[in-house]
Amino acid sequence: MKKKWKHPSIIPGFGLSLGYTISYLSLLVLIPLAVLILNATSLTWEQFWQIVTAERVVASYKLSFLTSFIAAAINTVFGVIIAWVLVRYRFPGKRIIDGLVDLPFALPTAVAGIALTAVYAPNGWIGQYLEELGLKVAFTSVGVTTALIFIGIPFVIRTVQPVLQDLDLQMEEAAASLGASRFVTFWRIIFPQLLPATVTGFTLALARAVGEYGSVVFISGNMPMKTEIAPLLIMTKLEQFDYEGATAIATVMLLLSFIILFVTNLLQWWSRRIYRME
Numbered sequence: 001m002k003k004k005w006k007h008p009s010i011i012p013g014f015g016l017s018l019g020y021t022i023s024y025l026s027l028l029v030l031i032p033l034a035v036l037i038l039n040a041t042s043l044t045w046e047q048f049w050q051i052v053t054a055e056r057v058v059a060s061y062k063l064s065f066l067t068s069f070i071a072a073a074i075n076t077v078f079g080v081i082i083a084w085v086l087v088r089y090r091f092p093g094k095r096i097i098d099g100l101v102d103l104p105f106a107l108p109t110a111v112a113g114i115a116l117t118a119v120y121a122p123n124g125w126i127g128q129y130l131e132e133l134g135l136k137v138a139f140t141s142v143g144v145t146t147a148l149i150f151i152g153i154p155f156v157i158r159t160v161q162p163v164l165q166d167l168d169l170q171m172e173e174a175a176a177s178l179g180a181s182r183f184v185t186f187w188r189i190i191f192p193q194l195l196p197a198t199v200t201g202f203t204l205a206l207a208r209a210v211g212e213y214g215s216v217v218f219i220s221g222n223m224p225m226k227t228e229i230a231p232l233l234i235m236t237k238l239e240q241f242d243y244e245g246a247t248a249i250a251t252v253m254l255l256l257s258f259i260i261l262f263v264t265n266l267l268q269w270w271s272r273r274i275y276r277m278e
Contacts, residue, residue, distance in 0.1 A: 140221075
């Protein structure tokens with residue numbers, strides 16, 4: 001039996017549309033990434049390994065991915081809560097809060113970094129009180145995490161919110177009428193439907209955080225081995241005309257990002273399959 005490559009559609013032009021899709025993605029994504037990898041091959045393996053395993057570079061990798069993971073995890077928890085509140089409750093100022101969620105999308109990252117630094121610096125509005133308690137946010141890894149939380153929270157909220165809006169409340173009411181507790185209703189009815197969207201939001205927030213530069217460069221302090229992120233180190237290499245070093249570090253970041261996205265997509269596929277089987 002001959003395999004069908006496309007489903008019937010009322011809109012003609014499958015071949016033309018597919019050609020545009022492949023060409024567009026190739027020009028914007030595939031070709032630039034391929035060139036990046038090809039440029040990295042100009043280095044010998046010994047040179048490449050020496051660059052990407054340098055102590056300063058490894059420290060920047062650890063800071064970038066660790067703070068990104070922590071920020072994405074925090075955003076996942078509180079993003080789901082905020083989305084739940086915006087969908088399930090009515091209160092004064094709800095539309096204003098719903099609109100503020102998109103502010104990190106529109107706000108230039110440099111502006112966000114300056115604003116966060118002004119707030120959390122030792123002499124800032126909030127930082128001065130934290131300083132009295134012995135807590136320091138700006139110019140530490142905590143400040144980096146704070147900036148990544150700020151720029152990543154909308155991804156989780158806007159991913160989970162439509163799913164919550166489409167949930168059938170009658171299923172929850174039926175579960176309650178059959179004697180199910182609130183926890184059982186959430187765990188057996190709501191959570192399985194939210195999990196794929198939650199994983200997607202986590203993935204988007206994590207991917208956004210790994211590549212963030214503008215908002216972090218101000219609040220981090222950019223101290224090598226302490227608060228220097230990998231994107232900043234790449235920019236430093238470029239400013240020093242060390243294109244080979246910048247390419248090598250960028251290639252490792254690309255490979256690690258691919259691995260993270262692959263694992264999270266695998267988890268998302270697994271969660272959908274498990275709950276469908278149930």
